[in-house]
Amino acid sequence: MEFSPFNNVIKLCLQGMNMEDKNIPEEAERLFLQAWEEAADDHEKFLAAHYVSRHQKTPADCLKWLETSLRFALKINDDTVKSALPSLYLNISKCYEELGDIEMSKKNSGLALLLQNHPSDKGPFYHGTKADLQIGDLLTAGGTSNYKSELKMNHIYFTALINGAGLAAALAKGDGAERVYIVEPTGIYENDPNVTDKKFPGNPTRSYRSEMPLKIIGEAKEWAKPSPEDLQKFREKLDDSKGEIIN
Structure with missing residues (x-):
């Protein structure tokens, strides 16, 4: 699956990031939720859920969206998505740490470290x-x-x-x-x-x-x-x- 900045869901995510840069978080969250609602395949849902997670008020809600993003990411056998797994696992680890679940935090940080420095991409x-x-x-x-x-x-x-x-x-x-x-x-x-x-x-x-x-x-x-x-x-x-x- 080739990354395209012209994909409509990706455009919405880019617009949301622009609102974040302008310090307008409410508008950013609205755009990310719109991206989630318009997401039509696993790749788009993985991306949109990732961005929605950034605007959650509690570690539990953030974890819910991150694990939603991970669930869709794991469905996709694609190197573009595999490269995102280390950061996903690391952010999930931080949520578990904030929630006091040290065992799950260590498990996810270990998965992040395992995948971090070994690109799976074989080309061409x-x-x-x-x-x-x-x-x-x-x-x-x-x-x-x-x-x-x-x-x-x-x-x-x-x-x-x-x-x-x-x-x-x-x-x-x-x-x-x-x-x-x-x-x-x-x-x-x-x-x-x-x-x-x-x-x-x-x-x-x-x-x-x-x-x-x-x-x-x-x-x-x-x-x-x-x-x-x-x-x-x-x-x-x-x-x-x-x-x-x-x-």
Whole structure:
């Protein structure tokens, strides 16, 4: 299941988060409840319940919504959702701790730790760029960030979503053609901390990074390209971003 910011339930969640940023919690809660009411499948229900939980007044009510979110998450055999399980279990653990159930708190914190540092995603993986490369070439860390020209990257980044790699190619610096390469990690990799458990639970964009090279094993020829309008919105968002890149 590919994460899409254009999904209506996800749009409502984004609007709710915007209200949280503006310190209007009542409107945020209304939007999250609307997302829950409109959720039509397990993935949408998992997301909406997660956000509704953030506006509960008691640990018991928060726990109820978190466990609802977990119930739907466990129904889905999808790496986008699996990446959210550590934070779900950790938040459930905190609720049990507040309720005085130390045994259940430890059980859930143990599950969170077990899943936290072991991405289950097996790909295929993609890297978007404007560089003209060949099959067998290695992509290595040490390049300049596409988003902050003064920053030298200690990791090489990639994704399991071809359209996400296509967006990265469109945003990449340079005048060359947009290229999406199929890549294979040559060493261990981890969830990209710049996107994991930020706005959305887990790693919905299935974005990863590694200190080890990526080997190019092929090139994708087709992906959904963003419209000029959407691309401009992404560029403006990057220009306005005040967040620090975790490198």
